[in-house]
């Protein structure tokens with residue numbers, strides 16, 4: 177069983193932001209879930225190093241293109257490392273093998289007569305690096321995605337890929353494979369994009385304007401349009417066109433933001449059809465993050481959430497937890513440092529970390545540094561154990577992006593139940609009498625064994641903290657395929673030093 181998850185490759189003309197962090201962290205969570213199920217995994221993330229924007233960003237900093245790309249590549253990589261993104265492959269499109277494969281794909285499509293050279297007069301958005309139709313622009317004549325930039329008038333000769341011959345076939349593929357684009361709202365949006373005849377896709381830029389890119393194999397005066405080059409990374413990462421990529425490609429899932437649905441839902445499948453290659457298995461689309469109150473994040477408003485600042489202040493798992501728990505599947509989600517802090521303190525701190533700390537410290541202090549062995553179970557013990565198994569069972573099953581917040585909600589609900597159980601059983605009273613001492617031992621064991629299951633489930637989401645918690649409890653490693661299994665903590669076993677897992681932050 178294999179699964180190949182990809183994130184988009186990010187433009188390095190700016191520093192990594194919360195949108196980059198989100199897609200890559202979610203991809204990592206899906207990877208950890210599938211590893212826990214026993215799948216073989218490949219996760220790719222990385223950077224898009226070509227195009228006019230990168231060329232200009234380097235010039236603006238007075239750096240050579242190579243220096244600039246090295247600097248930004250390192251920056252993105254180190255941010256993903258800090259976010260705990262366990263990528264298997266970090267993409268750099270400047271890699272020689274990638275460039276050769278892109279050129280080979282272009283040549284094969286060109287040889288089929290599907291690429292034509294022609295003159296184009298019209299508007300161009302540098303932000304999108306795309307030609308725009310009148311109908312794509314706002315009333316003020318600007319790109320809706322780049323309202324602060326002015327669109328340019330261009331009159332250029334370029335190479336174009338014929339798209340229209342593949343439109344019906346792509347629509348048919350979407351109809352035949354309802355899982356191809358998820359969730360449904362974006363599948364419908366894509367169908368709408370394909371409801372009218374498609375213009376030819378410009379796949380080149382003249383070197384007089386852009387030099388940073390893959391030279392067209394059939395015309396050295398042009399470089400490849402960034403999207404054509406960037407999209408091909410999904411294949412070149414797994415070694416295409418050399419043999420051995422097929423089994424990974426058959427299980428490929430692209431994770432993307434809604435702003436790049438068109439390149440991934442229209443351009444890429446048609447490029448693949450033109451190159452006579454199979455389409456990816458799945459396109460999973462997510463919405464964006466906006467500030468509190470639904471206000472778009474911007475420097476001037478001061479509501480930009482910088483992932484690195486959040487990690488510095490609250491730790492990596494505060495951010496990972498917030499993104500996983502509070503994302504919405506098909507509408508924009510709100511984020512602010514205050515929201516993250518609140519969710520960290522109340523959910524991770526109060527509901528999970530405190531319970532662990534209280535029960536484990538109590539056990540260490542009262543039972544000679546050890547975890548007591550349980551006696552006969554009461555109806556309440558059985559009930560909470562059953563609730564924990566039921567709430568975490570899904571974490572042992574395949575997870576799609578939209579399932580993530582739902583499963584986090586189950587965990588928080590059962591954490592509340594565990595806190596209620598602990599408060600009602602009141603082990604601090606039970607310890608006072610010899611007759612109830614055995615009962616106290618059972619309550620402590622049940623609480624910590626339940627927490628152990630919750631932490632095993634959370635290894636998929638907040639691996640650093642969950643791993644620490646499991647080490648404190650001296651829990652044995654769980655094997656794949658994972659499922660919630662009771663009584664894996666050893667009664668009478670030593671507990672390790674208990675640290676505060678989620679120290680409170682003001």
Ligand SMILES: [Zn+2]
Pocket residue numbers: 301302303304305319320321322
């Ligand atoms: Zn634009």
